[in-house]
Amino acid sequence: MLIRSSRCLLYAFFLIFIGASCSSDEQIPLDPNREVFWEDVAYGEDERQVMDVLLPANRNRQSTKILIWIHSGGWINGDKREFEAQRDWLKLQLPDYAMIAFNYRLFDFNTNANRFPTQENDIREAVDFVLSKSDEWNISGDMVLAGASSGGHLALLQAYKHNQAKRIKGAIAYFPPSNLEALFTYNSFTALGLATILGGTPDQVPDLYQRSSPFHFVGSDSPPTLLLHGSEDLVVPVSQSISLQEKLIQEQVMHEAYIIEGQGHGFDEEVLIESLDTVIQFIQSNVP
Secondary structure, three states: OHHHHHHHHHHHHHHHHHHHHOOOOOOOOOOOOOOEEEEEEEOOOOOOOEEEEEEOOOOOOOOOOEEEEEOOOOOOOOOHHHHHHHHHHHHHHOOOOEEEEEOOOOOOOOOOOOOOOHHHHHHHHHHHHHHHOHHHHOOOOOEEEEEEOHHHHHHHHHHHHOOOOOOEEEEEEEOOOOOHHHHHOOOHHHHHHHHHHHOOOOOOOHHHHHHOOHHHHOOOOOOOEEEEEEOOOOOOOOHHHHHHHHHHHHOOOOEEEEEEOOOEOEOOHHHHHHHHHHHHHHHHHHOO
């Protein structure tokens, strides 16, 4: 009887052990030698607070850096999927990089939901989330932020304003707004849009315009920066990048700036492909 009871207890313990070992909550370690791709990884509670994550094979905590793309859309639309076309090309040229694309909450003109600085705060939260996953994902935590138009604005703002840990090693921006006070004076359409998104004019909420402008956060310790802007841009005037370049020169920040003659807001396909070569060369030359 005692032997039978002991066997029953052993059997029961075995079942409990197996159940605990196979719990659905258990985290199976990632194999750093295999490529991993996830879609819609949540970094917050809102449905827009998600990211796509590509982790390369043979990654490690010492040398695997991160390229983060922030999508365009005037802070009111757009999606992380715009990075898909460039991601495959960049992956071939930068095989040691993790590639991540963010979504973020968008301003809603109908309800006035998600006014600034909602977008800035989301990017900051997303970057912090990626850094918190460095050990689990076997990546270094050193990153390059990139984006176009409003995405370029958010990339620069994060790189210049929220880089206290110095993990952002480079910033790349295509035709970005950089000084919102100056952009407000560009035309009546731009003025109306900015006043709505920021909840007032530069006279009414001057601090918010300043706090939301990458231009005002350039310092001698800002990361290397690449700017690409079309000379015929009628949405974000090229003066936005020219004035930012002047500030970078003033603060002696390593940078490259290219004014693409004849291009507007958004480059022709051939020019865009050529610009990706410039991006790759910039990263390989200036990101330690």
